[in-house]
Amino acid sequence: MNKKIVSGFAIAAAATLALGAVATAPANAAGKKEVTLAFQGPLTGPDAQLGQDQFPGAQWAIELYNATNPKTKVKLIKADSQCDGTVAANIAPGVAANKAVIGVIGTSCSGEARNSFPAYRAGGLTMVAPSASAVSLTDPKAPDRGFPIFHRVVAHDGFQAPALVRYATKGVTGPKIYLVDDQTTYGAGLIKYAMAPAKKLGVVGTDSVPRGTADWTSVASKVKSAGANVVIYGGYTVEAAKFFKALRDGGYTGILAAGDGVNTSDFPELAGKAAEGVRLTAADVPFENLLTKDELASFTKVTGVKVPGLYSTTAYNAARVFLTCIEQGKLTRSAIQLCVNSSTFKGAGGSSIKFNRYGDIIGGADVGGYLVKNGKIGYDAIA
Amino acid sequence: MNFSVVTSQFWSLALQGLALGLIYSLVSLGYTMVYGVLRLINFANSEVFMLGTFTVVWIEIHFLNHPVASEPLTGIELIYTLVIALVGSMIACAVLAVLVEIVAYRRLRSRGASRLASLISAIGVSIFLMESMRMYTESRPQTAPRLLEKWSFGEIAGANFRIDTMLAIVAPIIIFVILDRFVTKSRLGKAIRAVSMSEENAKLMGIDINRVISMTFLIGGLTTGAAAFLYTTVYENTVFNVGFNMGIAAFTAAVLGGIGNLRGAFYGGLALGMLEQFASAILGSQWKAVTVFVVLVLVLLFKPSGLFGEAVQQTRT
Numbered sequence: 001m002n003k004k005i006v007s008g009f010a011i012a013a014a015a016t017l018a019l020g021a022v023a024t025a026p027a028n029a030a031g032k033k034e035v036t037l038a039f040q041g042p043l044t045g046p047d048a049q050l051g052q053d054q055f056p057g058a059q060w061a062i063e064l065y066n067a068t069n070p071k072t073k074v075k076l077i078k079a080d081s082q083c084d085g086t087v088a089a090n091i092a093p094g095v096a097a098n099k100a101v102i103g104v105i106g107t108s109c110s111g112e113a114r115n116s117f118p119a120y121r122a123g124g125l126t127m128v129a130p131s132a133s134a135v136s137l138t139d140p141k142a143p144d145r146g147f148p149i150f151h152r153v154v155a156h157d158g159f160q161a162p163a164l165v166r167y168a169t170k171g172v173t174g175p176k177i178y179l180v181d182d183q184t185t186y187g188a189g190l191i192k193y194a195m196a197p198a199k200k201l202g203v204v205g206t207d208s209v210p211r212g213t214a215d216w217t218s219v220a221s222k223v224k225s226a227g228a229n230v231v232i233y234g235g236y237t238v239e240a241a242k243f244f245k246a247l248r249d250g251g252y253t254g255i256l257a258a259g260d261g262v263n264t265s266d267f268p269e270l271a272g273k274a275a276e277g278v279r280l281t282a283a284d285v286p287f288e289n290l291l292t293k294d295e296l297a298s299f300t301k302v303t304g305v306k307v308p309g310l311y312s313t314t315a316y317n318a319a320r321v322f323l324t325c326i327e328q329g330k331l332t333r334s335a336i337q338l339c340v341n342s343s344t345f346k347g348a349g350g351s352s353i354k355f356n357r358y359g360d361i362i363g364g365a366d367v368g369g370y371l372v373k374n375g376k377i378g379y380d381a382i383a
Numbered sequence: 384m385n386f387s388v389v390t391s392q393f394w395s396l397a398l399q400g401l402a403l404g405l406i407y408s409l410v411s412l413g414y415t416m417v418y419g420v421l422r423l424i425n426f427a428n429s430e431v432f433m434l435g436t437f438t439v440v441w442i443e444i445h446f447l448n449h450p451v452a453s454e455p456l457t458g459i460e461l462i463y464t465l466v467i468a469l470v471g472s473m474i475a476c477a478v479l480a481v482l483v484e485i486v487a488y489r490r491l492r493s494r495g496a497s498r499l500a501s502l503i504s505a506i507g508v509s510i511f512l513m514e515s516m517r518m519y520t521e522s523r524p525q526t527a528p529r530l531l532e533k534w535s536f537g538e539i540a541g542a543n544f545r546i547d548t549m550l551a552i553v554a555p556i557i558i559f560v561i562l563d564r565f566v567t568k569s570r571l572g573k574a575i576r577a578v579s580m581s582e583e584n585a586k587l588m589g590i591d592i593n594r595v596i597s598m599t600f601l602i603g604g605l606t607t608g609a610a611a612f613l614y615t616t617v618y619e620n621t622v623f624n625v626g627f628n629m630g631i632a633a634f635t636a637a638v639l640g641g642i643g644n645l646r647g648a649f650y651g652g653l654a655l656g657m658l659e660q661f662a663s664a665i666l667g668s669q670w671k672a673v674t675v676f677v678v679l680v681l682v683l684l685f686k687p688s689g690l691f692g693e694a695v696q697q698t699r700t
Contacts, residue, residue, distance in 0.1 A: 209668040
């Protein structure tokens with residue numbers, strides 16, 4: 001390389017460093033600091049609604065905190081991993097390399113979480129997930145567990161799956177259950193934990209269909225030939241919409257049910273008429289039930305979202321976990337990690353949050369049953 | 384293993400396999416026609432298909448004003464909506480296919496570039512189109528309105544003769560008959576076959592090679608556009624990477640049937656559709672792709688040129 005160019009680079013680099021120092025200096029001088037939290041989840045892509053429903057919860061928590069004019073302001077950045085493990089593996093190193101980031105609110109999907117672990121573990125970056133619910137993420141024996149950086153403020157699928165089976169078969173005499181998963185960390189895990197309680201009631205068949213499948217008619221034929229009257233799907237919205245459409249078009253009249261991966265506000269639109277009466281679960285209570293009128297108005301003002309989406313509550317709680325630690329003056333990654341692991345936090349509606357050694361909340365949580373009615377998903381009952 | 388599904392749902396699976404297979408065949412024509420004249424795989428064809436599906440959705444929702452939640456249409460309105468969507472998709476795909484030829488193939492060919500260069504440039508076009516659509520749609524899937532009420536003609540031996548299934552079976556067969564006649568009988572068809580047999584000799588006979596190649600892309604685009612219409616009508620959704628799976632399937636169908644060969648594409652698509660349906664019913668959907676490729680490898684081991692590779696050499700296009 002030309003010597004002149006090299007020295008040119010050196011000057012440019014030095015200038016950048018100097019400018020950087022200048023830029024941060026006034027902030028320090030005024031005694032005001034800023035730290036960054038990253039929200040990681042699907043913000044674009046087929047499952048974008050999942051992350052788009054959650055982000056406002058975290059955004060609102062942080063705006064409220066910043067509005068109190070604290071010593072350390074918090075900036076929220078977005079990391080979009082599209083509910084896709086491969087994308088997550090590509091972007092996580094970038095988030096970990098950003099020294100300003102001291103914590104990750106995320107991820108939404110379990111596959112994203114699993115593939116982000118290596119980068120965050122190496123960077124000592126703590127995660128608090130609003131909805132990554134696969135059991136293996138906190139299973140001490142699983143090779144893909146997220147110990148010690150991973151935490152989640154949502155009940156895992158070991159709780160959700162039996163509740164899903166209960167809710168799906170509610171009011172059905174002689175249930176004949178057909179279980180289908182989408183081969184993802186989340187979907188396959190959910191169905192795995194649904195299997196035992198479902199077997200007690202009667203399983204007539206299973207299938208495992210990769211994401212991206214367009215033609216679901218053969219699966220629909222199988223469901224029909226098995227004489228099932230309850231179909232439970234473990235997967236995400238887009239595939240569920242195709243599957244449920246194919247089932248209804250094929251003349252299936254029984255019950256359709258799925259877990260929180262399908263419980264997104266765009267599901268009724270994607271599935272059209274087939275969405276009617278679909279039973280969904282989520283380890284979440286609607287955020288608006290926990291907020292006062294004024295709080296809801298503030299939420300709408302800050303985020304522009306009228307009705308909080310699914311897992312706004314847990315996203316808010318995840319943000320609160322970090323904010324509580326920041327309030328206590330924990331501003332480095334290692335201090336945050338220690339704080340998250342050992343403190344007790346207060347979540348929305350006054351709930352108490354404390355993590356066990358492997359990152360699950362101690363005590364678990366109720367799983368809610370949701371029903372699609374007139375093109376809208378509505379909270380129905382505790383599942 | 385679940386054989387009971389075959390005894391109780393055999394005709395249902397066969398009918399659905401037929402519909403799926405014929406959609407595959409239409410797309411595989413886009414590969415096989417181009418391979419016939421250029422001896423190259425047109426990797427951009429999958430993206431031509433993808434843009435076709437978006438064209439159909441765009442026409443239905445924005446051009447003809449049927450939002451996603453609109454009620455199914457009936458009578459004349461249904462017919463002209465479907466016809467406009469079909470013709471629009473075919474035209475869009477044909478124009479795009481010809482553009483692909485001009486951008487990715489013709490210039491390189493006239494400069495005497497190596498054949499592999501145009502293979503790579505076609506892959507480049509394919510990535511460009513897919514990524515553009517990904518950014519434009521933010522990778523979100525797009526739902527098509529249900530304009531065609533899925534009523535059934537009736538059920539025979541468990542097979543449900545639903546209108547969309549029948550459409551996906553009848554339309555491709557008509558297109559194949561027309562295309563087969565065109566290639567064997569018409570002047571241009573003969574020119575295409577001549578170029579396919581020997582480019583040098585065709586040139587000596589005074590055939591305008593560039594025109595023939597453009598027309599081949601155009602025909603491939605037309606059939607791919609028809610496939611995009613049928614896909615969107617039957618499955619009612621699309622996404623930026625819809626072409627990827629479809630492209631792999633159609634390419635597999637073309638190779639299975641004997642690439643470069645019209646009837647090969649037809650039967651290859653059918654075989655693939657049936658295989659997928661029965662494999663996923665008997666072995667489980669997780670074994671579908673495995674079964675398809677095991678069968679492909681076995682066929683190629685015993686008949687390296689594909690099922691119809693040699694038998695109909697003369698009808699090569």
